[in-house]
Amino acid sequence: MKIIAYGIRDDEMPYLKQWSKDKGIEVKAVADLLDESTVDQAKGYDGAVVYQQKPYTAEVLDKLASFGIKSLSLRNVGVDNIDADAIKRNGIKVTNVPAYSPNAIAELTATQLMRLLRRTNTFDRKIAHGDLRWAPDIADELDQMTVGVIATGRIGRKAINIYRGFGAKIVAYDIYHNPELEKEGIYVDTLDELYAQADVISLHSPATKENEHMLDDDAFNKMKDGVYILNPARGALIDTDALIRALDSGKVAGAALDVYEDEVGIFNTDFGSFDAIPDERLKNLIKRENVLVTPHIAFYTKTAAKNMVQFALNSNVNLIEKGSDDSEVKF
Ligand code: COI
Incomplete structure (x- = not known):
């Protein structure tokens, strides 16, 4: 059996090599992402392990299938x-890694929330200019706040535990109710109810056709004045123009964005200077003291990198050998 792994970073190599040695299975590591220009390298392999944020196009998937890679x-x-x-047309089976480290995402989200509440970005900038005064940057305390968690999957639940550690009250919205959280009575029936109660909104939902731009002008208008927005999930969940309007008006007091709707080709790229970043809206956000932008790094921990590589390789072997795996995604 031979597997090809695309988009392998240097920090993933030790985990890939260790897995290959332990299992005695050949894995070809390719630094490039899987696209029209690299797909031919997959010829002769039994399966492909991939990671990328840019699209897996029909052309690429058709080609993989034509090489017998399903x-x-x-x-x-x-x-x-x-x-x-x-995927369906070609009968390709797909697995993901649903829980490489929910903690990694939840920890960054909470870190950024605390930075927003304690105005650390503002103090960092003031100190850099020799200004060591306190006022007017007085903080809010999470202990006194209600956090509205949208989606209570593994990551949302980890985030809830962390917020609770700080003493926050939690309200949650999800179409699927977690039985433990259900017993605690934290679910509200509608997003409008969550918007009306939450001082902080923490997004943990996957992106679907239905929830694109779920945080739009209408949603922001229903929120409390001075709400904080946290998005470590998917950029498409927020209408960026509406967020900018809500920041300008003061409706939103601060935002922590680890994702951005136009991030593909921008995040995880070195442009050499701030001015060279080719996205004016993103620069508008980054310049604000009350907006914390990180380039999709919430997942980027050693634990997550190891689990992503090794779980995905294990799943790929199961697909090749048995035609099924517990992490199979249904399309
Ligand atoms: C995901 O796991 O889907 C992420 O957003 C993390 C990153 C590897 C893209």
Whole structure:
């Protein structure tokens, strides 16, 4: 059996090599992402392990299938960049890694919330200019606040535990209710109820056609004045122009964004200078003291990287050998 792994970073190599040695299975590591220009390298392999935020196009998926590759294992959780029709048409089986480290995402989200509440970005900038005064940057305390958690999957639940550690009250919205949380009575029936109660909104939902731009002008208008927005999930959940309007008006007091709707090709790229970043809206956000932008790094921990590589390779072997895996994604 031979597997090809695309988009392998240097920090993933030790985990890949260790897995290959332990299992005695050949894995070819390719630094490039899987696209029209690299797909031919997959010829002769039994399965492909991939990770990327740019689209897996119909052309690429058709080609993989024409090489006999019907086992595709993603090293990440999100599947919103895959052409579902091409997957079904070609009978390709896809797995993801649904829980490489929910903690990694929840920890960054909470870190950024605390930075927003304690105005650390503002103090960092003031100190850099020799201004060590306190006022007017007085903080809010999470202990006194209600956090509205949208989606209570593994990551949302980890985030809830962390917020609770700080003493926050939690309200949650999800179409699927977690039985434990249900017993605690934290679910509200509608997003409008969550918007009306939450001082902080923490997004943990996958991106679907239905929830694109769920935070739009209408949603922001229903929120409390001075709400904080946290998005470590998917950029498409927020209408960026509406967020900018809500920040300008003061409706939103601060935002922590680890994702951005136009991030593909921008995040995880070195442009050499701030001015060279080719996205004016993103620069508008980054310049604000009350907006914390990080380039999709919530997942980027050693634990997550190891699990992403090794879980995805294990799943790929199961697909190749048995035609099924517990992490199979249904399209
Ligand atoms: C995911 O797992 O879907 C992520 O968003 C993390 C990143 C590897 C893209």
